[in-house]
Amino acid sequence: MPNPLFQLLRYVRPHRKYAALTLGFGILGFALSFAYPWIIGTVVDVVTSPLLTFAQKKAKLVTMTELAALAAILNAAVVYGRGHFNVHLGHGIVADIRRELFEHLQKLSLLFFAKERTGSILSRFLHDVHEATSLLYTGLIVVGLDVVQLIIAIVLLASISVKLTIACLVLFPIYAGVFALLNPRVRVASERMHGKLTRISGNVAEQLAGQALVKTYTAETREAARFERDVRDHHGLVIAQSRAGHLVASSGEILVHFGTTMVIGYGGYLALAGTMTAGTLTRFIGYMLIMFGPVRRFAELNIVYQTSISAMRRVFRVLEIKPTIVDPPNPCREPPPSGEVRFEDVRFRYTEDSDEAHARLDEDRPDDGDNQPYVQRSLVLDGVTMHANPGEVVAVVGSSGAGKTTLLSLLPRLFDVTEGRVLVDGVDVRDYSLETLRSAIAIVQQDPFVFTGSVRENIAYGRPNASNEEIEWAARAAHAHDFIMELDDGYDTRLGERGANLSGGQRQRISIARALLKDPRILILDEATSSLDVASEAVVQKALEELMRSRTCFVIAHRLSTIRNANRIVVLEGGRVVESGTHAQLLARAGAYARLVRMQSVVT
Ligand SMILES: Nc1ncnc2c1ncn2[C@@H]1O[C@H](COP(=O)(O)OP(=O)(O)O)[C@@H](O)[C@H]1O
Numbered sequence: 001m002p003n004p005l006f007q008l009l010r011y012v013r014p015h016r017k018y019a020a021l022t023l024g025f026g027i028l029g030f031a032l033s034f035a036y037p038w039i040i041g042t043v044v045d046v047v048t049s050p051l052l053t054f055a056q057k058k059a060k061l062v063t064m065t066e067l068a069a070l071a072a073i074l075n076a077a078v079v080y081g082r083g084h085f086n087v088h089l090g091h092g093i094v095a096d097i098r099r100e101l102f103e104h105l106q107k108l109s110l111l112f113f114a115k116e117r118t119g120s121i122l123s124r125f126l127h128d129v130h131e132a133t134s135l136l137y138t139g140l141i142v143v144g145l146d147v148v149q150l151i152i153a154i155v156l157l158a159s160i161s162v163k164l165t166i167a168c169l170v171l172f173p174i175y176a177g178v179f180a181l182l183n184p185r186v187r188v189a190s191e192r193m194h195g196k197l198t199r200i201s202g203n204v205a206e207q208l209a210g211q212a213l214v215k216t217y218t219a220e221t222r223e224a225a226r227f228e229r230d231v232r233d234h235h236g237l238v239i240a241q242s243r244a245g246h247l248v249a250s251s252g253e254i255l256v257h258f259g260t261t262m263v264i265g266y267g268g269y270l271a272l273a274g275t276m277t278a279g280t281l282t283r284f285i286g287y288m289l290i291m292f293g294p295v296r297r298f299a300e301l302n303i304v305y306q307t308s309i310s311a312m313r314r315v316f317r318v319l320e321i322k323p324t325i326v327d328p329p330n331p332c333r334e335p336p337p338s339g340e341v342r343f344e345d346v347r348f349r350y351t352e353d354s355d356e357a358h359a360r361l362d363e364d365r366p367d368d369g370d371n372q373p374y375v376q377r378s379l380v381l382d383g384v385t386m387h388a389n390p391g392e393v394v395a396v397v398g399s400s401g402a403g404k405t406t407l408l409s410l411l412p413r414l415f416d417v418t419e420g421r422v423l424v425d426g427v428d429v430r431d432y433s434l435e436t437l438r439s440a441i442a443i444v445q446q447d448p449f450v451f452t453g454s455v456r457e458n459i460a461y462g463r464p465n466a467s468n469e470e471i472e473w474a475a476r477a478a479h480a481h482d483f484i485m486e487l488d489d490g491y492d493t494r495l496g497e498r499g500a501n502l503s504g505g506q507r508q509r510i511s512i513a514r515a516l517l518k519d520p521r522i523l524i525l526d527e528a529t530s531s532l533d534v535a536s537e538a539v540v541q542k543a544l545e546e547l548m549r550s551r552t553c554f555v556i557a558h559r560l561s562t563i564r565n566a567n568r569i570v571v572l573e574g575g576r577v578v579e580s581g582t583h584a585q586l587l588a589r590a591g592a593y594a595r596l597v598r599m600q601s602v603v604t
Pocket residue numbers: 114350380398399400401402403404405406407
């Protein structure tokens with residue numbers, strides 16, 4: 001895996017202006033840091049010089065004071081400029097990465113989302129990107145300048161006295177050794193820390209979503225114990241990282257102070273012996289402190305850097321997951337004119353050998369190559385052939401787990417077939433642009449999704465600029481208008497998360513209105529009424545009939561009345577079509593369908 005710092009560079013481009021400003025102020029500050037030792041050294045030499053007259057010394061002193069005042073003002077500008085523009089640059093990049101991550105996540109298929117937990121994804125999105133910022137703020141430019149500062153300081157030191165320079169640097173190799181030894185540990189611990197936090201977020205999000213279950217099974221104590229374990233593990237990882245990190249920091253400290261000690265002793269001796277003036281020694285010590293600045297900063301900030309780099313690596317790893325369901329190179333953008341659908345010998349299994357299938361967001365071990373054993377699952381669909389002419393209603397029946405939902409999710413390409421083809425008006429669904437294909441299809445599910453927002457926004461989700469008249473028309477057709485008008489604010493009533501303040505039947509009618517407004521050529525009803533009570537089912541059924549008019553429909557339903565009138569009934573068993581025909585034909589065959597009908601309620 002390439003160094004994430006290099007990957008980061010391409011994000012700097014759009015923010016070059018702020019990068020240049022930060023760099024400009026950085027260089028100014030950097031030059032200024034050399035001004036003080038020079039001024040102080042000069043003042044010491046001027047004051048102690050036996051050659052200059054008092055008047056000359058006074059004049060020089062005034063000049064030096066003026067220079068020092070100028071440096072003070074410039075320094076103030078540097079603190080503002082370098083700090084502020086660096087945030088502009090750093091946060092600009094963070095915002096870009098978040099945007100890219102969001103867009104990328106939306107391109108990933110359901111294979112990915114079925115496997116990853118919402119909390120874990122959120123953790124990458126918020127925590128990891130945030131952690132990466134510390135490097136962006138302090139790192140990028142400051143680190144670069146620090147290296148330059150170190151080199152210039154060493155050159156200046158050596159130009160004053162090579163021996164003294166060597167004396168203050170003898171401990172460098174020890175520091176380098178400690179760093180090489182401990183830093184990999186800091187890095188691994190950082191990686192595992194983030195991984196653990198991702199897993200904790202996943203657990204907590206799941207636990208919160210399942211509060212009703214937790215409460216009714218009085219599992220609070222167990223959940224608390226699990227959380228406690230997670231937190232303890234995370235704490236252990238933070239401590240491990242800190243131990244290694246602070247050992248690196250303290251060895252840096254030894255380097256700095258022993259170096260200073262050497263210079264005080266040996267430099268003092270040189271000055272005593274008259275080999276060096278007091279002013280030169282002062283200047284040397286000044287430059288030396290400048291040189292130790294970056295060393296110290298680095299030793300101290302190393303933990304932050306390593307935490308940041310590993311967070312960044314995790315973010316880039318998500319960005320590198322290749323989406324499996326994408327537009328073809330030259331997609332067909334003609335909307336299907338009539339909505340004829342054909343499944344040809346379709347085979348499908350859930351796991352594919354893809355990036356999406358391999359990714360594990362809450363894995364807390366750093367990547368060490370291809371370490372995940374890959375399980376090939378069995379075929380869920382094993383050679384399904386069926387078709388629907390434009391405007392026909394095709395019912396798909398079969399026991400639970402037969403593959404009905406899976407089969408129909410291949411139509412809008414929520415998944416892609418493993419073998420075989422799905423054609424809409426003679427064109428393979430994989431040859432349409434995803435937008436064209438999906439605009440032509442609506443799905444009404446058993447448990448429709450309603451998001452936080454107004455009733456109006458929820459209905460208009462597929463056509464955000466629909467007029468109020470159109471929205472109301474859809475709601476009336478979906479038999480939803482009356483109950484909506486009874487809500488506190490009518491169409492402007494805000495719905496809670498997942499439509500918490502609506503009944504199942506009401507949510508379903510909102511989702512039917514949404515589908516009506518989208519006006520798709522092809523409609524999929526996946527057990528749209530099975531979670532409703534008899535009274536709401538009757539209303540929703542009426543709404544559905546409105547929706548089904550003049551479209552190609554696939555109906556998975558347990559209500560026999562809908563199925564009875566279907567143009568064709570397909571019976572699915574273990575991923576295969578075992579029978580197909582009209583209600584009357586299938587009853588006459590006295591086969592699987594007849595058996596399901598006899599059992600009535602079992603037709604799901
Ligand atoms: N996301 C998934 N990942 C792996 N297997 C799945 C997934 N969804 C469904 N399955 C499996 O596929 C089979 C068919 O499921 P499904 O199409 O939902 O059946 P039905 O809708 O007929 O009840 C089942 O054995 C189920 O376990």
